[in-house]
Amino acid sequence: MTRASTFERAQQLKALHQAPEILRVVNVWDAISAATVATLLESKAIATAGHSIAAAHGYPDGTMPSDIALAGIKTIVDAVDLPVTADLDDGYDNPAETIRRAIGFGVVGANVEDRLRPLDEAVTRVRAIMAAANDEGIAFQLNARTDAIARGGDRPIKDSIEDAVTRGRAFLDAGAALVFVPGALTRQVIEPLVEGLGSGKLSVIGAPGALPAAELQELGVARVSYGPFTQRVALRALRDLATDLYGTGVLPADTPPLN
DSSP states (O other), X not given: OOOOOHHHHHHHHHHHXXXXXXXXXXXXXXXXXXXXXXXXXXXXXXXXXXXXXXXXXTOOTTOSOHHHHHHHHHHHHHHOSSOEEEEOXXXXXXXXXXXXXXXXXTOOEEEEEOTTOOHHHHHHHHHHHHHHHXXXXXXXXXXXXXXXXXXXXXXXXXXXXXXXXXXXHHHHHTTOSEEEOTTOOSHHHHHHHHHHHOTTXXXXXXXXXXXXXXXXXXXXXXXXXXXXXXXXXXXXHHHHHHHHHHHTOOOOTTOOOOO
């Protein structure tokens, strides 16, 4: 089977973002986790988890050097023939160059976070990313993340929502495809975000306690991802297995050959 081109995979991801059905992307952190998820018929795209890749390399979240991050993402792109959207932290020192490098090995979308930088600076970085992507000739899908809620501190949630909408609109105007707002878990938070950003423009994380995907779709959310939680579930399974092996010392008979 011929592998889809980067241009084709970008168009696929764009269509998934614009479809009326919510896009569910299960986050992965290495080649085998990506290949395992990609075997499922329900998988339409693959999302990398920066937190999880960092953990696999021994780094706290947000501290992994860009070269290690990009190398980890490349192993995932090479392992699947689905569109890959990558977690690229804040874009590092040169967001445009980071995007160029990522597109060079087949990434067609990315999360890039604002870390509550001053709005004009954050918008400048989004514009630089999209200019670099346009130069590469693909419909790059920037899932522009704002930390207005996640880093909102003690301010009233209403103020954080308003800040997220202001920042999100500015990012959309600068060319982003979606706005990712971590911390948007409840209907009371998501409804005003969708109203402010527009239906089909909000991306959220499906953290424990979040709304089901079907309900998110009804509210007008475009995409849900699962961040580091997929790796945490996998690590819990490993820990539980290790506990059993130290006890009975017997592997489950139905262990599948997934690797």
